[in-house]
Amino acid sequence: MLATIPLLFILAGLALYTVLGGADFGAGLWQLSAGRGPRARAIRDHAHHSMAPVWEANHVWLIFALTVGWTAYPVVIGAVASTSTIPLSIAGLGIIARGIAYALQSATDVPHERRVIDAVFGLSSMLTPYMLGSALGAIASGRVPVGNAAGNLVTSWLNPTSILCGALAVAVGAFLAAVYLAADARRLGLGELQRAFRSRALAAGVLAGLLAVAGLIVVHHDAERIYRGLTSGWGLAAVIVSALAGLMTLALVWGNRFQLARGGAALAVAAILAGWAAAQRPIVLPGLTLHQAAAPNDTLVALIIAVLVGGLILAPSLGLLFRLVLAGGLDPTDQPDVPVTQASARHTKSSGRLAQTAIGCLLVGVVLLTLADPGAAHVVGVIALLTAAVLGFAAVAPDQTALDDAPKR
Amino acid sequence: MVMIAADAVPGLTAVQQSYLLQARQMQALSFMVHIPLVCFGIAFPAFILFVEWRYLRTGDELFKTLARRWTKVLVTLFAAGVVTGTILSFEMTLLWPAFTSTFGSVFGLGFAIEGFSFFLEAIFIGIYVYGWDRLSPRLHFLSGVPIAVAGVLGSLMVITVNGWMNHPQGFTLVDGKVTDAHPFQALFANSYFWHELVHMYLAGYMVTGFLVAGCYAIGRLRGRWGRYERIALAVPLTAAAVASPLQVLVGDWAARDVAINQPIKLAALEGLGPTTRGAPEHLLGWYTNGHVEYGIGIPRLLSLLAFHNIDATVRGLNSFPADDQPPVNVVRIAFQTMVGIGSLLALLAVIFLLVRWRRGRLPTTVWFYRALALAGPASIVALIAGWVTTEVGRQPWVVYKVMRTDQAVTGASGIPVSYGLLALAYLVLLIALFWALRRLAKAALPLSDPSPPIDPLIADERALE
Numbered sequence: 053m054l055a056t057i058p059l060l061f062i063l064a065g066l067a068l069y070t071v072l073g074g075a076d077f078g079a080g081l082w083q084l085s086a087g088r089g090p091r092a093r094a095i096r097d098h099a100h101h102s103m104a105p106v107w108e109a110n111h112v113w114l115i116f117a118l119t120v121g122w123t124a125y126p127v128v129i130g131a132v133a134s135t136s137t138i139p140l141s142i143a144g145l146g147i148i149a150r151g152i153a154y155a156l157q158s159a160t161d162v163p164h165e166r167r168v169i170d171a172v173f174g175l176s177s178m179l180t181p182y183m184l185g186s187a188l189g190a191i192a193s194g195r196v197p198v199g200n201a202a203g204n205l206v207t208s209w210l211n212p213t214s215i216l217c218g219a220l221a222v223a224v225g226a227f228l229a230a231v232y233l234a235a236d237a238r239r240l241g242l243g244e245l246q247r248a249f250r251s252r253a254l255a256a257g258v259l260a261g262l263l264a265v266a267g268l269i270v271v272h273h274d275a276e277r278i279y280r281g282l283t284s285g286w287g288l289a290a291v292i293v294s295a296l297a298g299l300m301t302l303a304l305v306w307g308n309r310f311q312l313a314r315g316g317a318a319l320a321v322a323a324i325l326a327g328w329a330a331a332q333r334p335i336v337l338p339g340l341t342l343h344q345a346a347a348p349n350d351t352l353v354a355l356i357i358a359v360l361v362g363g364l365i366l367a368p369s370l371g372l373l374f375r376l377v378l379a380g381g382l383d384p385t386d387q388p389d390v391p392v393t394q395a396s397a398r399h400t401k402s403s404g405r406l407a408q409t410a411i412g413c414l415l416v417g418v419v420l421l422t423l424a425d426p427g428a429a430h431v432v433g434v435i436a437l438l439t440a441a442v443l444g445f446a447a448v449a450p451d452q453t454a455l456d457d458a459p460k461r
Numbered sequence: 462m463v464m465i466a467a468d469a470v471p472g473l474t475a476v477q478q479s480y481l482l483q484a485r486q487m488q489a490l491s492f493m494v495h496i497p498l499v500c501f502g503i504a505f506p507a508f509i510l511f512v513e514w515r516y517l518r519t520g521d522e523l524f525k526t527l528a529r530r531w532t533k534v535l536v537t538l539f540a541a542g543v544v545t546g547t548i549l550s551f552e553m554t555l556l557w558p559a560f561t562s563t564f565g566s567v568f569g570l571g572f573a574i575e576g577f578s579f580f581l582e583a584i585f586i587g588i589y590v591y592g593w594d595r596l597s598p599r600l601h602f603l604s605g606v607p608i609a610v611a612g613v614l615g616s617l618m619v620i621t622v623n624g625w626m627n628h629p630q631g632f633t634l635v636d637g638k639v640t641d642a643h644p645f646q647a648l649f650a651n652s653y654f655w656h657e658l659v660h661m662y663l664a665g666y667m668v669t670g671f672l673v674a675g676c677y678a679i680g681r682l683r684g685r686w687g688r689y690e691r692i693a694l695a696v697p698l699t700a701a702a703v704a705s706p707l708q709v710l711v712g713d714w715a716a717r718d719v720a721i722n723q724p725i726k727l728a729a730l731e732g733l734g735p736t737t738r739g740a741p742e743h744l745l746g747w748y749t750n751g752h753v754e755y756g757i758g759i760p761r762l763l764s765l766l767a768f769h770n771i772d773a774t775v776r777g778l779n780s781f782p783a784d785d786q787p788p789v790n791v792v793r794i795a796f797q798t799m800v801g802i803g804s805l806l807a808l809l810a811v812i813f814l815l816v817r818w819r820r821g822r823l824p825t826t827v828w829f830y831r832a833l834a835l836a837g838p839a840s841i842v843a844l845i846a847g848w849v850t851t852e853v854g855r856q857p858w859v860v861y862k863v864m865r866t867d868q869a870v871t872g873a874s875g876i877p878v879s880y881g882l883l884a885l886a887y888l889v890l891l892i893a894l895f896w897a898l899r900r901l902a903k904a905a906l907p908l909s910d911p912s913p914p915i916d917p918l919i920a921d922e923r924a925l926e
């Protein structure tokens with residue numbers, strides 16, 4: 053029991069990463085395929101603005117899944133990373149490229165520069181989810197044995213299941229992104245963009261559905277165990293839920309009910325991941341059960357506590373962010389910076405008292421940290437020094453000091 | 462259900478890796494790109510919040526404009542920090558899978574908690590940055606506070622892990638497998654990480670403060686010196702100036718902790734061959750054959766500094782097996798670079814503080830501003846040199862006295878290829894970052910985004926006002 057709880061965290065993290073982060077990847081893809089001209093430009097800008105406030109937060113889910121993974125099932129992570137080193141390294145490079153392009157997108161508006169940047173962004177937005185998906189495919193098809201790079205470095209990701217998982221990851225991202233962007237366009241009252249993304253959502257949704265069906269055929273030949281898992285018991289239930297949710301989402305998109313469609317799309321993705329986990333049970337890697345892979349109990353307990361406590365802080369914060377975003381509270385505005393005046397200096401009170409106290413704290417700190425040896429003295433000494441720093445800063449009063457200097461010219 | 466006896470659980474074993482050196486360099490390269498960026502995550506939010514707070518208190522629009530413009534710089538650097546940090550997380554498993562799979566259960570918790578601080582940081586950066594004109598001023602200010610807190614929490618967590626690697630505890634190892642792990646104890650009951658945390662935290666303020674102030678110092682040298690620029694220079698400069706003298710004291714504390722816990726590292730820092738009673742300290746010079754050549758020796762100083770006793774005995778490198786010793790000159794030169802730069806920066810800070818105290822204004826000599834322009838890059842050099850001291854000084858161990866780096870490395874081939882690609886990607890990243898920041902700096906002052914491409918002349922004209 054204890055050993056499975058972290059797995060649930062990881063699956064939740066992966067599902068959220070697919071649903072939120074995947075949509076970011078998809079948005080990049082739509083930027084790439086927008087073409088040229090003012091309309092294309094509107095599509096690109098819209099995609100950029102919609103994801104700007106949430107981009108970073110969405111991607112922490114990957115870090116979350118990874119760190120929980122190496123704490124709770126270290127052997128699995130080590131084996132996967134060393135065997136799937138090629139797709140994961142490429143995904144890493146893709147993440148760098150995306151980060152570069154993203155930072156630049158906010159920095160420039162020159163059309164020909166933007167075209168290059170958007171192209172890099174779009175390409176890396178396809179590459180990264182594809183590679184991450186194909187690494188999952190390697191696990192699903194049993195191509196990652198336990199050990200340090202014990203599997204085949206090439207066929208572990210160039211195989212039918214991996215290719216399929218990669219393609220599915222890209223398609224799902226494209227679908228999710230189109231749904232979200234259509235919803236955003238509707239909220240902003242951009243009718244034409246809404247229609248553009250609606251048709252994209254329908255196309256990508258159908259494609260993702262076809263890939264999912266093709267996927268069943270592929271695993272039937274390539275990953276027999278998973279196929280059996282997906283066609284019986286909990287695995288089958290999950291597949292059915294996912295299929296229904298997918299169809300429902302398409303219908304909602306058709307009817308322009310985008311907000312609801314977001315939920316449906318998320319459900320379809322989460323169900324597929326759950327189905328995979330159910331099908332894979334109880335073996336994670338060939339010959340290794342989840343229980344054998346799990347860290348000692350103390351670690352699991354500590355991890356579960358940490359995640360639950362962290363979740364208590366995280367949930368309201370995330371809630372706030374998404375509430376603001378969905379309510380348009382973080383949409384771009386065109387408000388200019390306020391002109392800077394060269395107002396005259398306002399003189400302040402003397403900061404002599406503060407300075408004296410700061411020097412006093414400094415002396416205490418030196419005695420306790422530098423001259424004394426016991427650990428307790430060091431603790432007080434460090435606190436004294438940091439206090440001296442804060443008081444010193446206040447004594448200098450940089451904003452006031454700067455007023456005093458006459459302009460050079 | 463497949464049954465396997467519990468004691469037969471397979472694990473990852475050490476392998477032959479002919480590109481260990483490249484793997485180490487890859488790790489080092491990634492750190493060198495990430496760590497300067499995260500300094501901004503540690504200190505910049507505090508600067509921005511201070512300025513915004515002045516705006517709330519005085520209503521002076523100048524502060525608001527300054528805070529907004531700095532925010533744009535922060536987002537750009539933060540995006541780069543996120544990317545490089547993600548690469549580091551990948552590398553932990555891609556380069557050192559045997560390390561992660563053996564000790565993940567012990568140190569992993571630190572990174573898992575760090576994940577939550579990343580969440581907080583990323584969430585509130587989104588709110589803060591895009592909420593400038595949307596939230597009420599007070600609420601907007603408050604939404605910045607978690608960013609500053611998360612910057613501290615994030616570095617705290619990584620450093621507990623690093624502290625653990627340097628001073629491992631809290632687990633039982635049987636046949637190379639961890640059978641019993643107490644992660645809270647391993648990470649937080651460890652006395653070793655405190656000096657690292659305080660030292661790194663101050664370093665964050667120094668690097669950010671000197672770099673930001675340095676930009677405006679260059680501006681001043683070129684004649685840009687309005688009220689806006691003066692305040693933009695004074696705030697980060699003051700923060701760096703109060704941190705710099707303290708950094709020397711904290712560094713001395715760090716050295717004493719190293720002396721107690723990692724005698725090999727201390728001996729390497731100082732280039733001490735034979736075990737010596739009343740050991741001297743050598744400045745500069747080159748270590749060969751168990752002693753420092755061409756160095757300036759100061760008798761008994763090392764014993765005094767390390768153990769507070771001029772007659773204390775300091776263990777030398779000769780008392781350790783040769784293959785337990787780190788590359789002495791790398792560590793020693795890095796250490797001396799850090800200390801040298803740290804002392805100079807502390808001097809610069811004291812000059813500034815004295816001028817402020819006696820004259821009540823900013824320094825006026827051109828030399829001060831020239832020095833300030835150099836202080837930023839110099840503090841980055843000190844920062845990296847410090848990490849080289851810590852990490853290379855710990856070699857050949859990845860977990861001090863428990864696991865060697867060559868036991869931790871991946872068995873996968875192709876390290877040189879990924880190393881080359883990664884180096885290229887970082888190069889592009891740095892160029893792009895530099896370019897993006899130049900763009901932001903060139904935006905003429907009273908305008909705002911989304912601005913048309915700014916003619917550099919406008920900026921220059923402003924400068925002539």
Ligand code: HDD
Pocket residue numbers: 627656657658660661663664665667668708709710711712713715716717719799800801802803804806840841843844845846847848849850851852854
């Ligand atoms: C702006 C950067 C900076 C400056 C000016 C200094 N340091 Fe430093 N130093 C670092 C930045 C740094 C660091 C943040 O890079 C390290 C790496 C690991 C750590 O905890 O801090 C470090 C490590 C480090 C260590 C090794 C600690 C260990 O291995 O655990 C010692 C002994 C010192 N420092 C000593 C000093 C002294 C005596 C300085 C006096 C001038 C000094 N440092 C200035």
Ligand code: HEM
Pocket residue numbers: 484485486488489490492493496553557560619620622623626848849852853856859866869
């Ligand atoms: C946890 C897994 C880690 C491993 C396996 C690891 C290992 C290494 C290795 C092998 C090097 C290269 C040393 C050399 O070139 O001689 C290195 C360098 C470095 N490490 Fe670590 N380290 C780890 C964690 C950390 C952490 C948590 C930090 C910081 C908090 C850190 C900071 C650095 C830095 C700054 C360098 C660069 C030193 C250089 O220039 O060589 N490391 N690390």
Ligand code: HEM
Pocket residue numbers: 108111112115495496498499500501502503538539540541542543544545546547548549550553579580582583611612613615616617619620661
């Ligand atoms: C093995 C070592 C490290 C790993 C795996 C790592 C991982 C990461 C990751 C994944 C991020 C992105 C966070 C996000 O998505 O919001 C990040 C950012 C950050 N890291 Fe690291 N990191 C390491 C070393 C360090 C060190 C040595 C420090 C400093 C002491 C540090 C402090 C930070 C901070 C403050 C941020 C916030 C982002 C920013 O302001 O740029 N990390 N790190």
